[in-house]
Each structure stands twice: as C-alpha cells, then as structure tokens.
Amino acid sequence: MFFSKKVKRAFISLVAVISLASCGVAFTTPVHADATSSYHADQLNLDVKSAIAIDSNSGQILYAKNADKTLPIASMTKLVTVYLTLQAIKNKKLSWDQKVKPTAPIVKVANNTEYSNVPLKMGHSYTIKQLYQATLIESANGAAMLLGQTIAGSQKAFIDQMRQQVKKWGIEDAKIYTACGLPNGNLGKDAYPGINKNAENTMSAKDMAIIGQNLIKDFPEVLNTTKLAHLDFKDNGKTTKMANFNWMLKGLSQYDKAYPVDGLKTGTTDAAGACFIGTVEHSGARLITVVMGARHRDGTDPSRFIQTKKLMNFIFNQYRPITMTAGSQMNGAKTIEVTDGDNATTNLGLKNKTTIWDPADGKTLVAKLDKKSIEAPIVKDQTVGDYQFKSGNEKIVSLSNPNGMNVKAKALSANGKVNFFVRIWRWLFGGR
CATH class of the missing domain: 2.60.410.10 (D-Ala-D-Ala carboxypeptidase, C-terminal domain)
Structure with missing residues (x-):
C-alpha cells in the first residue's frame, strides 16, 4: 500500500511520544512551605515573634518570619467577627439601623475597665452600625460579643460559625474560643464550654494575612471605618470618645506620611504581646502586613508600629509593584x-x-x-x-x-x- 511505510513510521513515533509522556519528569525544584514561613527573614531583623507581608490582591509573599507559627492573636480576632457581620448584612440577616440589647454577661465584660470597651448598659438599645464601629475603632470587647450574639443567638454558636468560616479560607490550625479575643475565662458565663479559662484564640501570621486579604477583597468598605482615628459613641445622651488603637493613622502618635496606613486591627494580651495587622496602598498596589508578639511594656509602648514601619520600609525599598x-x-x-x-x-x-x-x-x-x-x-x-x-x-x-x-x-x-x-x-x- 502506498502509505504503509509512512503510516508505520508515524505509528512508531506516536508510541514513542506516548511512552516519553508517561515517564515525564518535572525538573523544577520545589520551594517547601517551611521556606516561605521565613521568606527573606535573614534580610530584615524584626523584633517580633512572627511577621508576614503580602500583596492584598494576589497573596504574593514579600517577607515572612516564623509565619506558620501559631500564636495568640488577641483582638485581631475581631476581624473575623466583623467579616461575619458584614456578610450577615449583605445577606439581609442584619441591617445597619437594627437595634439590639446586650445580655448581662456582655454588660459585665463591656463595663470592665481593664478591657478596651464602650460601656454598654442593661436595657439600652444599640444599632448594629454603632457596635461595628466600636468593635473596629475602640476594639470594644462587649460590642464584638453583642454582634456575635445577634448573628448566631449565643456566643458558642457564633464561635462555631467563626471556626467554620476560617476553615472555608483554608485555615486549619486556628483555635477560636471568643468573638473578641479575650481569654476564654474573661467572658464569665459566656466562656466557651469545656475549655480552660486561660485558653486564647491562636493563629499564625499567615492565617491573619489570609483573613485580612479576604476581608478587604469581599468587603473593601471596611477601610472606611478602620481609617477613622476618632469617633463618638453615643448612648442615651452620654458620649464616649473613641480613639483608634492603630496609632499609625493620621492624627495619632505613630502617624508617618511615608506609610499612609488605613487599617486594620491591633491586638494585645499578656500572652500575645503587642500584635498588629496593617494595610497601606503603595504605587497602585495594596500591602498587608502582620506583626505578632512585639514588645509590650505598657499601654504607651509603640513597638508594634515601629516594627511595622521597618517592615513596610523594607518592602518599599526591596520591591517595585508592577500592575498589568x-x-x-x-x-x-x-x-x-x-x-x-x-x-x-x-x-x-x-x-x-x-x-x-x-x-x-x-x-x-x-x-x-x-x-x-x-x-x-x-x-x-x-x-x-x-x-x-x-x-x-x-x-x-x-x-x-x-x-x-x-x-x-x-x-x-x-x-x-x-x-x-x-x-x-x-x-x-x-x-x-
């Protein structure tokens, strides 16, 4: 037959190609996860237990120090509470002007002067918007708890929702016991049942970066509140002056025009030290930074912001964002x-x-x-x-x-x- 030799050669070649494909070898050298846990950590000496810097949109890692190590996150927890609040509003399960009343355990937490708070009162009504603003600006623990109570019906049910949400984001190592970030026992009757009173919420710097990334992606309007340095909380004719614990905002003590930060959240407990997840726009891109376990001598110690500035300065000098x-x-x-x-x-x-x-x-x-x-x-x-x-x-x-x-x-x-x-x-x- 006229095509017989060519057909035979083609068939042999095809078999050879299939055989090579089935035995193919990848020649790329993998970068193991532990390498990205301390990505360029040797190039910058940060005085924190862990840290990370990422691009908010793509998740590109720009710097990491012990980024996979789980540590107490304190009030940075509230970003998950805020996410679920914004989600409930989007799904029309809540409305901004909806009024709710606190329970006795929440009032007890909200009036403890050792915690960051606005003083919620029994029998008083508060709008969801008031509680949301107090949670982000004043880091109000009682307000965060009342948001969770309203969304899920109880503190335990809300914690279970928080756990489910972070798992949806691929966060498997989180331990969450409270909606506000206080140690479990500090919530009195609202403590998570069957858990040690000293138990605290823990995640890694990488986990916190993922939370910040998803919050900004899904609800960018959150930055309209996190950028506020001051706001009044009004309750039946009484006004509480709220001041943001993010001192890098304009008008506060650690503001620097080279780092025009507009969010997100601080966190502090004895076990956590001083923590901060920050975000800033730079050359058309958005950066998210996390520092955990910074020094915290007292309530006036600015260490977490000093370390954040060092990290941001390193990123600005070592990278050039290219937007395509x-x-x-x-x-x-x-x-x-x-x-x-x-x-x-x-x-x-x-x-x-x-x-x-x-x-x-x-x-x-x-x-x-x-x-x-x-x-x-x-x-x-x-x-x-x-x-x-x-x-x-x-x-x-x-x-x-x-x-x-x-x-x-x-x-x-x-x-x-x-x-x-x-x-x-x-x-x-x-x-x-």
Missing part, C-alpha cells in the same frame, strides 16, 4: 501551541488585572506558562493555564502556592478545531 491590565502579554509566554487547531498557536494574555511585586535585584521578571500545549477548540477569553513568575532564579511565591504564584492566562482569540480528515492528514504528514 487584563490581556497584557508576558515576555517568554505570549503564545501556546494548539493541538488540532485551525492555527498552530494562540496568543495569550493575563486573565485579570494583576500586580506583581518585582524584586529590586536588577534581574528581569519573566513568566512561564504551566503547560506547552492545549487542545482545540478554544474560545476567546477562555482560561488556558497559569503563569508563574521568576526574577532571575528566584520564584515569586504566594500564600496559596509556596512553589510559585499562579496567575490565570487567557486566550486572546478563538481557535477552532480542524475536521477529521485534516487531523488524519496532519497525523500522517506532520503539522498541527
């Missing part, structure tokens, strides 16, 4: 081969607007696609794979992937599939 629009093409990965396509290749670009913090190391930032080819047909804007980035030999890593930060790539044009006879022709004589 959807559809932007990446050098080294502008096209992908298309099997059985009308055209042999298809042009690629970014699926979504993306910011990459490029290390200021003088090396070129390059992208690589996670696959070499894709099957036809392809429709325009179809996701076709993931980009991964390097600066020189250094991989760009993220919270979700310690072996590289995945950024979606899309097809910039359609590419149809050729018919059966053309595919047979190409199989016999070559071509895609």
Whole structure:
C-alpha cells in the first residue's frame, strides 16, 4: 500500500511520544512551605515573634518570619467577627439601623475597665452600625460579643460559625474560643464550654494575612471605618470618645506620611504581646502586613508600629509593584501551541488585572506558562493555564502556592478545531 511505510513510521513515533509522556519528569525544584514561613527573614531583623507581608490582591509573599507559627492573636480576632457581620448584612440577616440589647454577661465584660470597651448598659438599645464601629475603632470587647450574639443567638454558636468560616479560607490550625479575643475565662458565663479559662484564640501570621486579604477583597468598605482615628459613641445622651488603637493613622502618635496606613486591627494580651495587622496602598498596589508578639511594656509602648514601619520600609525599598491590565502579554509566554487547531498557536494574555511585586535585584521578571500545549477548540477569553513568575532564579511565591504564584492566562482569540480528515492528514504528514 502506498502509505504503509509512512503510516508505520508515524505509528512508531506516536508510541514513542506516548511512552516519553508517561515517564515525564518535572525538573523544577520545589520551594517547601517551611521556606516561605521565613521568606527573606535573614534580610530584615524584626523584633517580633512572627511577621508576614503580602500583596492584598494576589497573596504574593514579600517577607515572612516564623509565619506558620501559631500564636495568640488577641483582638485581631475581631476581624473575623466583623467579616461575619458584614456578610450577615449583605445577606439581609442584619441591617445597619437594627437595634439590639446586650445580655448581662456582655454588660459585665463591656463595663470592665481593664478591657478596651464602650460601656454598654442593661436595657439600652444599640444599632448594629454603632457596635461595628466600636468593635473596629475602640476594639470594644462587649460590642464584638453583642454582634456575635445577634448573628448566631449565643456566643458558642457564633464561635462555631467563626471556626467554620476560617476553615472555608483554608485555615486549619486556628483555635477560636471568643468573638473578641479575650481569654476564654474573661467572658464569665459566656466562656466557651469545656475549655480552660486561660485558653486564647491562636493563629499564625499567615492565617491573619489570609483573613485580612479576604476581608478587604469581599468587603473593601471596611477601610472606611478602620481609617477613622476618632469617633463618638453615643448612648442615651452620654458620649464616649473613641480613639483608634492603630496609632499609625493620621492624627495619632505613630502617624508617618511615608506609610499612609488605613487599617486594620491591633491586638494585645499578656500572652500575645503587642500584635498588629496593617494595610497601606503603595504605587497602585495594596500591602498587608502582620506583626505578632512585639514588645509590650505598657499601654504607651509603640513597638508594634515601629516594627511595622521597618517592615513596610523594607518592602518599599526591596520591591517595585508592577500592575498589568487584563490581556497584557508576558515576555517568554505570549503564545501556546494548539493541538488540532485551525492555527498552530494562540496568543495569550493575563486573565485579570494583576500586580506583581518585582524584586529590586536588577534581574528581569519573566513568566512561564504551566503547560506547552492545549487542545482545540478554544474560545476567546477562555482560561488556558497559569503563569508563574521568576526574577532571575528566584520564584515569586504566594500564600496559596509556596512553589510559585499562579496567575490565570487567557486566550486572546478563538481557535477552532480542524475536521477529521485534516487531523488524519496532519497525523500522517506532520503539522498541527
């Protein structure tokens, strides 16, 4: 037969290709999770137990020190309470002007002058908005508890909701006992049942960064409140002057125009030391930083903010954020081969607007696609794979992937599939 020798050679070649593919070996060297736990920690000496800095949108890790170590988080807990409050409002289970009354255990906590609070009173009514603002600005423990009580019906039920929520974010090592961050026993009758009175909420700096990232992504309006340095809390003709514990805000003692912080939350207990999750816009990107276990000599100690400034200064000097629009093409990965396509290749670009913090190391930032080819047909804007980035030999890593930060790539044009006879022709004589 005329095609017999060519068919035979094609068949042998096909078998060889399949055999090689089935025995393929990846030559990339993985970056283990423990490496990202202390990412560039040797380049900056922070006087804290743990820390992390990430891009708020992509989760790109820019710095980490013991970032996977679980530690007490104190009032940073309230960000989960606030998230569930905003979620309840979005789902119309609560409204901002809805009025609620505190229970006796909540009133007892709210009037303990050893804790940060606004003094809630028995029989008085408070709007959800008042409680939300007090929780974020004054770090009011009673207010946070009353939000949880209103959402879930009891402190225990709300804690269970908090636990479920952080698991949805992939946080598996969290221990949560209170809605406000106080040690369990400090809540009296509202303590989580069956748990030691000294038990405190614990998470890692990485966990807190994930919480901050999701809060800002899903409810960016939270920054309209976290940026407020002062606000009045009014209750039946009495006014309590609230002052934000985030002293890096404009008008407060640690404000510095080089670091125009607009959130998020402090936390302090004897076990936790001084903690702070902060956020700031820089060169069109948003940075989230977390410091945990900073020095806390007394209520006037600014150590956590000093360490946060050191961390932000390091990031600003060591990285240059590059924001690329959807559809932007990446050098080294502008096209992908298309099997059985009308055209042999298809042009690629970014699926979504993306910011990459490029290390200021003088090396070129390059992208690589996670696959070499894709099957036809392809429709325009179809996701076709993931980009991964390097600066020189250094991989760009993220919270979700310690072996590289995945950024979606899309097809910039359609590419149809050729018919059966053309595919047979190409199989016999070559071509895609």
